[in-house]
Amino acid sequence: MNFMNMVWLVTQKEIKTVLHNKGLLFAGFYVGAMFGVLNLLLGGIASAFNNTIFSATLLVGVFVGYSFSRFVFLREKREKIIETLLCTPLSLKSIWLGKVLGATVPAYLFSLLSVSLVMIISSVMMHSLLLPSAVILIHIAVVVPIFTTAAISLMGFGQFVLGMRENKIIGYLIVLGLVPFMYPSIFGLILGNVNLVVSWLEVGICSIFAVVLLALTTYLSRYLSKEKIVTTIMSD
Amino acid sequence: MAIIEAQNVTKMLNGRTILDRVSFEVKEGEIFGFVGPNGAGKTTTLKILLGLLKPSYGHALVFGKLLGDNDDLRRRVGVLLEHDGLYECLSAYENLRYYAQLYQIPSFHERIMELLEFVALSDRKDDRVGELSKGMKRRLAIARSIIHDPDVLFLDEPASGLDPEAQKMVRDLILYLARERGRTIFLNSHDLDEVQRICSKIAILHSGEIKAFDSIENLRRKFSTHAIEIALTNDEEAEKALDLLKSLDYVSECERDNMRITTIINDVEPSMLLNALINGSIQVEEVKNVTKSLEDIYMKVVNQSEGRI
Numbered sequence: 001m002n003f004m005n006m007v008w009l010v011t012q013k014e015i016k017t018v019l020h021n022k023g024l025l026f027a028g029f030y031v032g033a034m035f036g037v038l039n040l041l042l043g044g045i046a047s048a049f050n051n052t053i054f055s056a057t058l059l060v061g062v063f064v065g066y067s068f069s070r071f072v073f074l075r076e077k078r079e080k081i082i083e084t085l086l087c088t089p090l091s092l093k094s095i096w097l098g099k100v101l102g103a104t105v106p107a108y109l110f111s112l113l114s115v116s117l118v119m120i121i122s123s124v125m126m127h128s129l130l131l132p133s134a135v136i137l138i139h140i141a142v143v144v145p146i147f148t149t150a151a152i153s154l155m156g157f158g159q160f161v162l163g164m165r166e167n168k169i170i171g172y173l174i175v176l177g178l179v180p181f182m183y184p185s186i187f188g189l190i191l192g193n194v195n196l197v198v199s200w201l202e203v204g205i206c207s208i209f210a211v212v213l214l215a216l217t218t219y220l221s222r223y224l225s226k227e228k229i230v231t232t233i234m235s236d
Numbered sequence: 237m238a239i240i241e242a243q244n245v246t247k248m249l250n251g252r253t254i255l256d257r258v259s260f261e262v263k264e265g266e267i268f269g270f271v272g273p274n275g276a277g278k279t280t281t282l283k284i285l286l287g288l289l290k291p292s293y294g295h296a297l298v299f300g301k302l303l304g305d306n307d308d309l310r311r312r313v314g315v316l317l318e319h320d321g322l323y324e325c326l327s328a329y330e331n332l333r334y335y336a337q338l339y340q341i342p343s344f345h346e347r348i349m350e351l352l353e354f355v356a357l358s359d360r361k362d363d364r365v366g367e368l369s370k371g372m373k374r375r376l377a378i379a380r381s382i383i384h385d386p387d388v389l390f391l392d393e394p395a396s397g398l399d400p401e402a403q404k405m406v407r408d409l410i411l412y413l414a415r416e417r418g419r420t421i422f423l424n425s426h427d428l429d430e431v432q433r434i435c436s437k438i439a440i441l442h443s444g445e446i447k448a449f450d451s452i453e454n455l456r457r458k459f460s461t462h463a464i465e466i467a468l469t470n471d472e473e474a475e476k477a478l479d480l481l482k483s484l485d486y487v488s489e490c491e492r493d494n495m496r497i498t499t500i501i502n503d504v505e506p507s508m509l510l511n512a513l514i515n516g517s518i519q520v521e522e523v524k525n526v527t528k529s530l531e532d533i534y535m536k537v538v539n540q541s542e543g544r545i
Contacts, residue, residue, distance in 0.1 A: 009337050080317070080318075080321075084317055085321070087317075089307045
C-alpha cells in the first residue's frame with residue numbers, strides 16, 4: 001500500500017471518530033454558530049458581511065481545529081493508543097499527516113457551516129440574498145483550508161512532541177498567536193486602517209502567512225520521532 | 237536462528253540508567269518469558285525491541301533488523317502492550333477492521349468474525365469498546381494483536397484483568413501459536429505461574445540488568461539447593477526432628493509447618509540427612525525432594541541482587 005493510501009486510512013478513521021463524538025460535534029457547532037453570528041451582529045450586517053465571513057471562517061477553523069486536534073493527537077497519546085499504532089506498518093509521517101487531515105476536514109466543514117449561517121441570517125435580515133465577494137470566495141476555497149491545515153499541523157506537532165502539561169499552555173499560545181491574522185480589525189490596526197474592508201491584499205497576506213506556517217510545520221515534522229512521542233507520554 | 241536479539245542494550249533516560257547491557261536472544265518457535273519486579277526495565281526493553289525507543293548503546297534486533305526503521309517488517313510483528321490500543325468510540329468490529337486495513341488483510345471480514353468468535357465477543361461486535369468490560373477489552377486487544385497472523389508476538393502482561401477462564405484461553409492461544417504454528421512469543425509478565433507453565437526460556441531482569449537467562453529447567457539446576465520435605469508421624473517427633481536438623485552443620489534452612497519440615501541442605505546427598513534422622517530414632521513417615529518453583533528461583537535471584545543473601 002502506498003503512502004497516500006495509508007494516510008487516507010488514518011484520515012478516514014479520524015474523521016469517523018470525530019463524527020462519533022457528540023460532545024465534540026456540539027462544541028464545533030457552538031463555536032461555528034457563535035463566531036459567525038456574533039461577528040455579524042457586532043459588525044453590522046450590510047457593512048461587515050464580507051469581513052465577518054473572512055474572520056468567522058478562520059476563527060472557526062482554528063478554534064474547532066484546536067479541539068479536534070486535542071482529540072485526534074493528544075487523547076490518543078494520553079490513552080497510549082499511539083504506541084500500538086506506532087508498532088503497525090504505518091510510518092510516523094503517515095500517522096501525523098493522516099491525523100492532520102482527519103482534524104482539518106471536519107474543522108473546515110464547520111467553517112463552511114459558519115459561512116452558511118452568516119449568509120442565511122444576513123439574507124433573512126436584509127430581505128435579499130447576500131453572497132460573498134469574489135475575493136472572499138477565494139478566501140473560503142483556498143486560504144481557509146491552508147490556514148486551518150497549517151494551524152492544526154502546528155498544534156498536532158506540539159501535541160506529539162511536548163509533554164502533557166506543556167501542551168495545555170502551547171495550544172492556547174498558538175491559537176492566540178493566530179488571532180491577529182483572523183480579525184480584519186486587528187489586521188487593519190497592524191496595517192494602520194481600523195475600518196479595513198477585506199480585499200485581495202489582506203487575503204494575499206493571510207494566504208502567504210498560511211503557506212509559510214505550513215512550510216514551517218512541514219520542516220518541523222522532520223524532528224518528529226517515536227521516542228519523543230513515547231517519552232513525553234511518560235512525563236505526564 | 238535468533239528471531240529476537242538484544243546485544244548489550246543500555247538505555248539512559250534523564251541521566252538515569254534504565255537498562256544496563258541487557259543481552260538475550262529468542263529463537264524461532266520459542267516462548268520467551270521476561271520477568272522482573274516493577275520498574276526493572278521490562279517495558280523499556282520491549283519498547284526498544286519494538287523501535288519505540290532507541291537504545292543509548294547496543295542493538296535490539298528483530299529478524300536481524302531494527303524494527304523501528306522498517307515499516308514492512310512490522311507487518312510480521314504483533315503487539316499487545318500494557319494498554320489495549322483500542323478506540324473506545326468505535327465498535328469492536330470497527331476497531332478490528334481498522335487494524336485489518338492497516339495490515340492489508342484481504343477478505344478481512346471472515347478473519348474478524350473468526351477472531352471475535354475465538355475471543356467470545358461475536359455477540360458484542362457492534363457495541364462500542366467504551367461499553368465493554370475491562371476483561372472484554374483485553375480479549376478484543378488480543379484479537380487485534382493477532383489479526384494479521386504475525387510471525388512474532390510481543391505481549392506485555394496479556395492476562396492482566398482477565399478472569400481465570402480467559403487467562404486459560406490466552407495461555408492456550410500462546411501455546412498453540414508457538415507449538416502448532418511455530419510462532420515466536422515474547423512475553424512480559426509478572427505472573428510467574430503463567431510464565432512457568434508456558435515459557436521455554438526466561439530472563440529475569442532486576443534494576444535494569446539481566447540476572448538470569450536460560451530455560452526454566454537449567455535455571456532450576458543452576459539455582460538448586462537441595463530442598464527436602466520431611467513428614468513426621470506426630471508433633472513430638474516433629475519437634476525432635478527440628479532440634480536435630482538445626483544442630484546439623486550442612487542444614488542451612490529449616491521451616492516447620494505442623495508435622496512437616498522443609499529443609500535445605502548444602503553439599504551433601506539427601507541420604508545423609510535421612511541417615512541422621514534414623515540414627516536419631518526419629519519416626520519419619522515420608523521424605524521427598526522439593527522441586528523449586530520459578531517463584532523460588534525468582535526470589536533467590538532478586539534477593540541475591542539486592543544483597544539480602
